Amino acid sequence: MKLFAIRGGIHPEYRKELASDKAITALPMPQRLRILLHQHIGAPARLLVAAGERVLKGQMIAQGQGPVSAPAHAPTSGYIESVSEVTAPHASGLAQTAVVLVPDGKEEWAPLPTPLADPLTAEPQLIRDLVAQAGIVGMGGAAFPSVVKLHLGTQRKLEMLVLNGAECEPYLTCDDRVMREHPDEVIDGARIMAHALGAPLVIIGIEDNKPEALEAMTREAAAFPEVQVRPVPVQYPMGSERHLVQALTGRETPAAKLTADIGAVVHNVATAQAIHHAVRFGRPLIERVVTVSGRAVREPRNILAPIGAPVTALIDFCGGLVGVPARLVQGGPMMGQPLPSLDVPVIKGTSGILALNAEETGEAEAGPCIRCGTCVAICPCGLVPLEMAAFIRTDNLDGANNLGVTECLSCGSCSWACPSHIPLVQYFNYAKGMLKTKERDRTKHERTKTLTEAHRDRLERAAAAKAAAAAAKATTKGTPPAARQPRAEEPAEA
Amino acid sequence: MMIETATTSAPYTHSAASVQKTMTTVILALVPATAFNLYLFGWPAVFLFAVTVGACAAMEGLALLISGRRLMPTLGDGSAVLTGWLLAMTLPPWAPWWTGLLGAVFAILLGKQIFGGLGQNLFNPAMVARVALLVSFPVAMTSWVAPHPLFWTGTPGFLEALAITFGGQIPDGYSAATALGLVKTGLSMGQTVSQSVGQLPDLMDMGLGLRAGSLGETSALLILAGGLFLIWKKVITWHVPAAMLGTLFVAATLGHLANPERFTDGTFQILSGAAFLGAFFIATDYVTSPVSKTGQLIFGFGVGLLTWIIRSFAGYPEGVAFAVLLMNSLTPIIDQYTRPRRFGRTRRGEPLAPQGDK
Ligand code: SF4
Ligand code: SF4
Numbered sequence: 001m002k003l004f005a006i007r008g009g010i011h012p013e014y015r016k017e018l019a020s021d022k023a024i025t026a027l028p029m030p031q032r033l034r035i036l037l038h039q040h041i042g043a044p045a046r047l048l049v050a051a052g053e054r055v056l057k058g059q060m061i062a063q064g065q066g067p068v069s070a071p072a073h074a075p076t077s078g079y080i081e082s083v084s085e086v087t088a089p090h091a092s093g094l095a096q097t098a099v100v101l102v103p104d105g106k107e108e109w110a111p112l113p114t115p116l117a118d119p120l121t122a123e124p125q126l127i128r129d130l131v132a133q134a135g136i137v138g139m140g141g142a143a144f145p146s147v148v149k150l151h152l153g154t155q156r157k158l159e160m161l162v163l164n165g166a167e168c169e170p171y172l173t174c175d176d177r178v179m180r181e182h183p184d185e186v187i188d189g190a191r192i193m194a195h196a197l198g199a200p201l202v203i204i205g206i207e208d209n210k211p212e213a214l215e216a217m218t219r220e221a222a223a224f225p226e227v228q229v230r231p232v233p234v235q236y237p238m239g240s241e242r243h244l245v246q247a248l249t250g251r252e253t254p255a256a257k258l259t260a261d262i263g264a265v266v267h268n269v270a271t272a273q274a275i276h277h278a279v280r281f282g283r284p285l286i287e288r289v290v291t292v293s294g295r296a297v298r299e300p301r302n303i304l305a306p307i308g309a310p311v312t313a314l315i316d317f318c319g320g321l322v323g324v325p326a327r328l329v330q331g332g333p334m335m336g337q338p339l340p341s342l343d344v345p346v347i348k349g350t351s352g353i354l355a356l357n358a359e360e361t362g363e364a365e366a367g368p369c370i371r372c373g374t375c376v377a378i379c380p381c382g383l384v385p386l387e388m389a390a391f392i393r394t395d396n397l398d399g400a401n402n403l404g405v406t407e408c409l410s411c412g413s414c415s416w417a418c419p420s421h422i423p424l425v426q427y428f429n430y431a432k433g434m435l436k437t438k439e440r441d442r443t444k445h446e447r448t449k450t451l452t453e454a455h456r457d458r459l460e461r462a463a464a465a466k467a468a469a470a471a472a473k474a475t476t477k478g479t480p481p482a483a484r485q486p487r488a489e490e491p492a493e494a
Numbered sequence: 495m496m497i498e499t500a501t502t503s504a505p506y507t508h509s510a511a512s513v514q515k516t517m518t519t520v521i522l523a524l525v526p527a528t529a530f531n532l533y534l535f536g537w538p539a540v541f542l543f544a545v546t547v548g549a550c551a552a553m554e555g556l557a558l559l560i561s562g563r564r565l566m567p568t569l570g571d572g573s574a575v576l577t578g579w580l581l582a583m584t585l586p587p588w589a590p591w592w593t594g595l596l597g598a599v600f601a602i603l604l605g606k607q608i609f610g611g612l613g614q615n616l617f618n619p620a621m622v623a624r625v626a627l628l629v630s631f632p633v634a635m636t637s638w639v640a641p642h643p644l645f646w647t648g649t650p651g652f653l654e655a656l657a658i659t660f661g662g663q664i665p666d667g668y669s670a671a672t673a674l675g676l677v678k679t680g681l682s683m684g685q686t687v688s689q690s691v692g693q694l695p696d697l698m699d700m701g702l703g704l705r706a707g708s709l710g711e712t713s714a715l716l717i718l719a720g721g722l723f724l725i726w727k728k729v730i731t732w733h734v735p736a737a738m739l740g741t742l743f744v745a746a747t748l749g750h751l752a753n754p755e756r757f758t759d760g761t762f763q764i765l766s767g768a769a770f771l772g773a774f775f776i777a778t779d780y781v782t783s784p785v786s787k788t789g790q791l792i793f794g795f796g797v798g799l800l801t802w803i804i805r806s807f808a809g810y811p812e813g814v815a816f817a818v819l820l821m822n823s824l825t826p827i828i829d830q831y832t833r834p835r836r837f838g839r840t841r842r843g844e845p846l847a848p849q850g851d852k
Contacts, residue, residue, distance in 0.1 A: 007837070012507055091502065170507060242837065254846035255838035261848055333507040354506070362508035365567065368613040370513055373785035382834040386785065404836050412505035419511035420613075426503045 004250040006243045008378040009235040010413045012170050012334065014209060015360075019293045019300040020173040024181055026304040027317055029105065033308030034086045034098040034345040035061065035072050040137040041144050042068030049099060053080045056110035058284050061099050064132065070145045070348075071135040074110070075286035075306035078103040089311070089330050089347060093340030101308065112282035119192045119279045124153070127196040127279055134278035135348070136285045140164060140175075140239065140268035141331045143349035146275065149267065152260040153197035159263035160201040161194040162248060163272055165217070166232060166239040168207055169332025172352045174289040175269050177302045179206065179213035182273055183220035187227055189272030192279050194226070197265055202227040204269070205244050209234045236334060237411040241266040243380055255407060270351075285348055292318045296325035296355035305346050311353055312342045325355035326363070333361075334412040367420040375414035375424060381407055385414040385424045392427045397438070400431045408432070513612075517572030519729050523720035524579055524710070524775065530703065531710045534641045535587035536649050539709050541659040543582045545591045549598030550578025557607035573612050577601050580620040580775060583710025584768060584815070585627075588639050591659050593631065597623040617822045618782045621815045628815070638706040640670035670706040673766045674811040677758055686755040700765045707767070714770040721774030733787050735773040737794025738801075739764050745802040757806060769801065772814035782822045789825075789832035796821040 038044035045062035055061055055074040062072040081102045085095035113133050116122045132147040152158065163186070167175040179186055190202045204221070206214050208231035221227040232238055232247050242253045244266060251262045259266055270289065277283040286307055293300035298319035305314055315321060328339040331351055339353075346353075375385035383404050391399035405428050414424045532539050554574035558565050581597050604626075605619030606612070628635045642649040650658060671679065680690030699705055703713025711717075724730045743764050749757035763769065768776070777783060777797045784793050797817045804813030835841050 007834075010509070012505075012509070252846060253838050254848055255836070256845055257838070257848065327506045329504070329506050331504075334505045336504050336506065338502065338504075338506070356506055361506050362510070364508070364512065367513055367567065367571065368611065370516075370573075370613045370780050371782075371785055372516070372780040373790075374511070376785045376834065377787070379834070380837065382836040382839075384785070384833050387829075387833075403833075407836060407838075410504075416505045416507065417509050417511060419513050419516055421508065421512070423503065425505070429503055 002250075003230070003232060004247055006235065006238070006247050006380060007382060008380040008413065009237065009243075010378050010417055011234065012236055012416060014170045014234070015293075016171060016173050016176070016209070018171065018295075019291050019302055020176055020210075022173075022177075022301040024174075024177050024289050024302045024304050025317075027306065027309055027314060029076060029103050029306065030309050030313040031102065032081070032310070033075055033078075033101045033103065033306055034310070035075070035101060035308040036086070036088060036096055036098045036345060036347055037062045037072060038088075038096055039072065039143060039307070039347040039349065040068075040070045041142065042066065042070070044097070045069060045072050047083060047097070047099070049080050049083075051080050051082045054078070054104075055080060055101065056108050058112055058286060059110035060133075060135075060284070061101075064135070064145070068145055068148055070137050070147075071133065071284075072099070072307075073135055073284040073286050074099075074101060075308055076101070076103045077106050077108040077110075087340060087344050089337065089339055089344040089350065091338045091340070098308070098345065112284075115280050115282045120195050122195075124150075124196040124198065127192060130279050130282065131196075131275055134274070134282075134284040136271060136274045136278060137348050138268055139270035139274060139288060139348065139351065141335070141349050141351050143347070146267065146271055149265060150193060150196045152258070152265050153199065156260055157263070158197050158199040158260060158265060160203055160249075160265075161190060161197055161199045162241075162245055162259075162264050162266045163190050163202060163204040163269055164239055164241070164244055164266050165204055165206040165210075165213065165269045166244055167210070168234075168236045168239040169334050169336075169352070170236075171293045171354055172291050172332050173293070174291045174302055174351055176210045176213050177291075178270050178273055178289055179210070180216050183213075183216040185273045185276045186269050187217065187220050187224065187272075188280070189274070189276035190227065190267075190269075191224065193267055193272060193275055199265065200226060203248050204229045205232045205238070205248050206230070207232055207234045207238055236413065237380055237409065240380065240409055240411060288346070288348060288350065290314060290346060290350050291352040292354075293352065294325065294329075294354040294356045295360055296321050296323060296357045298322050305350075307348055308345045310342075311339070311344050311346060314346070314353055315342060315355070321355055323357065326358040326361050327354070327356045329354040329356065334416065335410060364421045366422045369418075369420055369422060372419060374417045374419065378413050378417055380411060380413065381409060383408055385418075385428075388431070389422065389424050389427045392431045397431055397434055400428075401435055405431045406435060513571045513573070514567075516729055517576050519727050520576055520724065520775065521572065521579060523723045523727075523729075524583070525720075527703075527713050527716035527720055527771075528579070528583065528710050530713055530716055531583075531587070533644050534703065534712070535639065535709060536642050536644050537652055537654075537656075538650060538658040539587040541656070542585060542587065542589055542591065542594055543579075543709060545659070546582035546585065546594035546597060547575055547578035549595045550574045550581065550602050553598045553602035554607070557603060557611075561607075568611065571612065574602060577606070577619045580771075581623050583771060584620065584624045584708050586635060586637055586639070587709040588637065588658050589634055590661075593627055593634055596630075597627055600626040613781055615781060616825070617819055618776060618779050621776060621818045621822075624815045625819060628810070636675070638670055638672050638675065640706050641704055641712075672706050672811065673700065673762070674805060678811040681756070687758050688755065697761060697765060700762070711768045711771045714765050717770040717774060721770070724774065724778075730774070730778040731787065731790070733790040734778045734783060734794040734797075737791045738773045738777050738798040739769065741795045741798025742769060742802050743798075745799055749802070749806060763802065763805070767805070767812045768814040772797070772801070772818060776814070777818055777821070782818075782825060784825050784828045784832060786829070786832045786834060789828045792828050792832065793821050793825065796824065 043066040081100040086098040088096040136146040137143040218229045329336040601619040601623035605622035609615040743760035746763035747760035750759040800817035801813040
């Protein structure tokens with residue numbers, strides 16, 4: 001089984017040893033859960049419950065809205081204390097609407113959707129329905145509603161499902177633990193997904209710094225000829241979809257296309273496990289494994305936490321903090337979000353909570369670019385970070401766009417390696433944001449223009465009809481028709 | 495501009511790399527060759543070295559003060575010291591003190607700070623200074639001496655050395671010609687290359703550095719050791735040195751085969767002058783050489799070829815400094831044409847064909 005080289009990449013200090021030997025342990029049910037309505041990319045879910053109401057475990061408390069959205073469920077039975085604004089686990093620290101649930105300790109299940117008796121022969125739409133109802137989103141951190149990706153097989157001929165077990169972010173070990181402790185569930189979930197996608201093959205890529213996971217998954221996959229488990233080199237960002245597909249198949253996804261366009265759909269291993277639960281048992285996504293780590297955490301561990309659990313409860317479960325951390329991060333250190341405080345809830349995309357000390361972050365004042373070329377050599381996308389940053393510094397967004405800034409993964413490799421500590425990714429995120437806004441404005445403008453043109457056409461047609469009618473009348477009366485010019489284009493709004 | 499200097503977005507971890515570390519490693523790599531040559535050329539060389547390095551650091555400080563910037567961390571990054579060090583290594587070992595001082599003005603003020611400081615300059619500051627000194631003070635810059643190791647009899651003592659460096663007079667009987675100079679002068683006097691080469695130290699001594707030459711250039715072996723150390727430390731890659739030395743060697747060999755009486759051979763060319771120092775420490779300067787590996791190959795090729803052309807056809811015996819400066823001016827354009835292929839796109843920037851098999 002041949003592997004293919006991917007360009008660039010880095011080898012950050014992995015620091016997975018802090019938590020990798022800690023078996024998944026369940027968090028004792030906290031006194032309050034705060035379940036955000038918006039835990040995924042796409043439109044926020046619509047509230048279904050009100051304060052004072054009693055809810056049961058697994059009961060839908062908010063409904064997905066629109067094509068890209070996901071519902072939220074009660075992680076346990078209890079009372080809705082309120083629906084209020086809470087600090088969301090985002091850099092902004094802005095408040096978002098959450099359902100505050102006080103558990104009653106009874107763990108009383110709501111009636112769940114009927115699971116599929118034999119999902120591997122079932123109609124794919126039935127699987128997708130269960131996945132949609134279960135509110136499953138990509139659990140690697142991107143939180144993209146999974147059902148949308150399961151639809152990709154309906155228009156395309158897919159060859160394979162690629163399961164991302166690379167877990168290339170330093171510190172994180174939650175996927176590793178899931179693969180070691182529940183390989184059967186992950187592989188079953190993967191087979192169900194492959195069936196739903198119409199993909200005959202499943203390839204599971206695991207970075208070879210996880211020998212136990214590789215072993216457990218290989219053993220479990222042995223029974224299924226269509227499932228292959230393959231070690232991939234330890235090379236950040238191996239977990240990037242396009243790069244993982246390239247490493248496993250040698251196929252390079254063309255710019256502006258999806259991996260699905262070259263026959264592969266990528267899902268995360270934890271997502272596969274959640275899909276197994278949803279399809280086999282009708283269980284919604286109400287808990288997840290979170291790695292709590294970093295040297296500022298007394299006892300790093302892998303915790304099975306209900307969605308909505310306060311991060312403080314997770315930290316306490318790890319024996320608290322040692323000193324004042326230099327950084328709090330949700331996710332991995334390369335692409336994670338800075339946390340405004342510990343007083344935020346766990347969401348479906350929370351793969352890790354890291355409390356890092358100053359030595360670990362290695363933060364330093366940025367200096368001038370010395371043109372060392374490191375960033376160019378390591379960018380997995382073949383971009384030229386130093387030049388893009390130079391353009392952005394002078395607010396030349398078009399220049400940066402021409403160099404491909406929008407194709408940047410924000411993987412952080414360039415910032416990580418830059419000896420001058422230039423926050424390159426920060427520049428690119430800024431530029432991407434600005435370019436997106438500009439693009440949105442442009443499409444809006446164009447839409448307005450089309451509408452205006454349609455309006456003018458209508459007027460012209462009406463005028464022509466009127467003129468024709470007048471002409472018809474005139475021929476009978478013998479006077480020339482009054483030439484009526486359509487009025488000049490009305491000014492476009494906005 | 496809305497970006498703040500504080501890191502407010504990921505990554506929240508960093509490699510151990512820093513500018514200061516890079517500069518320190520380069521300096522460390524220069525130590526063996528420098529120490530050996532300071533020994534070889536005695537006290538006058540030690541004084542000149544100290545003056546040049548000190549003056550460069552002082553100029554950097556001055557420039558920061560004048561422009562109202564903080565002294566630290568810029569002064570502490572080591573780049574000014576490195577520039578001074580490299581400049582010193584290219585000066586005649588017994589050159590007077592003011593060459594070091596003026597060199598610092600040329601290198602740091604005109605070569606670097608005028609462009610905005612570290613990272614902004616188009617030309618290698620040490621080479622700017624060397625060439626500026628060479629064209630302004632051709633005599634002082636081409637007064638060579640034979641090796642006179644420290645503590646040997648017949649070697650200038652401490653006080654005599656002070657007079658040489660700060661008094662500017664090289665006493666009679668010490669001068670010698672460099673190998674390249676000898677060949678050049680020989681050619682101009684109608685001698686053939688083989689006649690001149692007959693008067694030269696043998697190749698072994700050339701490689702070890704037991705010959706007349708610049709303060710830090712003569713020991714190709716120790717410089718090579720430093721260069722390999724830098725490659726091992728991943729501060730530089732093999733691309734520039736290999737392309738430059740390879741091209742110089744091949745060009746010289748071809749020339750020599752075509753006309754042995756007119757052109758010296760490849761081995762002689764790469765062992766003499768600043769070839770090794772240039773290949774590992776000067777042409778590899780981050781700021782003024784291309785950033786991509788392909789660009790670095792082209793750059794090294796250019797420096798090698800130009801060095802040979804200048805040495806063989808121009809009025810100066812030594813060509814590395816001019817060659818580096820000429821190629822520096824091409825760096826932006828080389829960078830522009832050697833950008834990597836973007837993921838999912840062809841070299842020309844079009845998206846790949848949808849069937850992604852390659
Ligand atoms: S890594 Fe940093 S210093 Fe080096 S070229 Fe890139 S931006 Fe410049
Ligand atoms: S430019 Fe973007 S894709 Fe390239 S290394 Fe930097 S963050 Fe990663």
